[in-house]
């Protein structure tokens with residue numbers, strides 16, 4: 001019942017979003033049937049935000065090995081080229097690689113984006129906390145980039161998003177806009193790292209599934225808005 005109400009609210013903002021569990025089953029099926037991938041030999045990497053709320057979103061794929069965790073705050077692949085290289089070296093013999101990536105955004109039944117009710121909390125909290133913090137800082141006309149090695153990931157996240165500040169602030173829905181921009185940044189970085197590390201892969205096929213994770217209330221299924229599904233020949237990059 002509650003799930004059905006969420007369905008309406010989520011689809012208002014993300015018309016193509018699907019239940020995250022259904023999504024994972026759908027794409028695992030495509031990997032097996034259309035792309036002839038033996039999913040018993042697939043190592044998964046994730047580039048999603050560190051937030052505890054996302055852990056269930058990555059266990060949807062619990063038939064795969066892993067995950068190798070590439071992501072940090074906001075979902076950016078902070079493990080970088082060294083992480084991509086290590087991931088490539090860990091793939092089973094004659095196996096294949098799968099990378100699941102993207103930012104996340106909370107939603108409430110009242111339709112508030114960027115917020116969610118967390119387990120055992122009365123009040124809503126921000127989701128993604130790192131992105132909503134970056135947004136509130138960008139909204140300050142006197143914004144100055146963070147220079148704090150003690151807050152390295154947030155500093156780098158804001159640095160990556162800063163070129164898109166006007167686009168985000170001029171949008172009717174800046175919470176959604178900053179999430180969309182973050183998706184594009186993660187997508188680009190994953191492809192850059194794959195390309196620069198392509199010779200480290202001893203397999204041909206790398207499957208990528210990217211999109212936006214939409215967090216609903218605790219105990220209910222999350223949604224996933226798929227933006228990219230591709231099976232690439234990594235050597236051809």
Ligand SMILES: [Zn+2]
Pocket residue numbers: 049050051073074075104127128129130131
């Ligand atoms: Zn987050």
